[in-house]
Amino acid sequence: MANRLANKVAVITGGTTGIGLGAAKAFAAEGAIVYITGRRKAELDAAVAAIGVNAYGVLADSTKLEDLDRLYAQVQERHGRLDVLYANAGGGDMLPLGELTEKHVDDIFARNVKGVIFTVQKALPLLDKATTGGSVILAGSTTSVLGTAAFSIYSASKAAVRNLARSWILDLKGRAIRINTLSPGPIQTPGLVELVGDDVAQQQGLLDYLASQVPLGRVGQPAEIGSAAVFLASDESSFVNGVELFVDGGLAQV
């Protein structure tokens, strides 16, 4: 491993499992100081231990603005700046149009849209002080550009995220803060397999079906999103701004 993120201070929201944990491990391996968040204390502590040196855990729910304030107050106090922000916390469950409820819509938009908005907005004063410019990565999804049965609200929330990046790079014109959307295809995580409940055979059936849809013939692993996130976080992508980077085995490209 190179030291592509040496001396960078990074925050990854939702870093206790899945993609966020994969990205946190990749960032730490490249020399970053990594803050991860999550809502469950035991999982947070286990993830911090698994990441190893230079990892901090902050118990925080990204939909709660006071939790975000507490997170950034710690970063401000210890480092006075933030170089990389990966607004990864999010997710959603499945319901067809006829069964949608107000709670389903509010929950998913709170997690994937409202949470992302204030995660980024509240980080701006720290990102302005980034050593070589700030890099913000938003958690998109191939669902932002594909129709998926019973997944409309989640998919619409990810389409919203994609536009936030497009519009925010104009709001931040002239400031050295880049914002890109990282859109995974199916990645083997708890958040993905639990879409079909906790039956292991059903979870494997979902993974097999999704693999059959992907041109590479398999689902992805969190480390494969982690390595793409390292690129967007690092100075190697210093002129990459406002893109949607699909890391999907080709799923949404055909």
Ligand SMILES: NC(=O)c1ccc[n+]([C@@H]2O[C@H](COP(=O)([O-])OP(=O)(O)OC[C@H]3O[C@@H](n4cnc5c(N)ncnc54)[C@H](OP(=O)(O)O)[C@@H]3O)[C@@H](O)[C@H]2O)c1
């Ligand atoms: N897996 C995929 O196939 C896939 C594909 C495209 C996009 N994505 C997106 O990638 C991101 C990560 O997905 P994943 O599959 O890795 O999910 P996951 O395995 O469910 O992990 C989600 C992580 O976020 C945390 N989290 C959830 N809600 C949070 C909140 N409100 N505040 C703070 N932390 C929160 C969870 O911990 P706690 O529950 O303890 O809070 C956990 O650490 C999501 O935005 C998801 O929509 C995933």
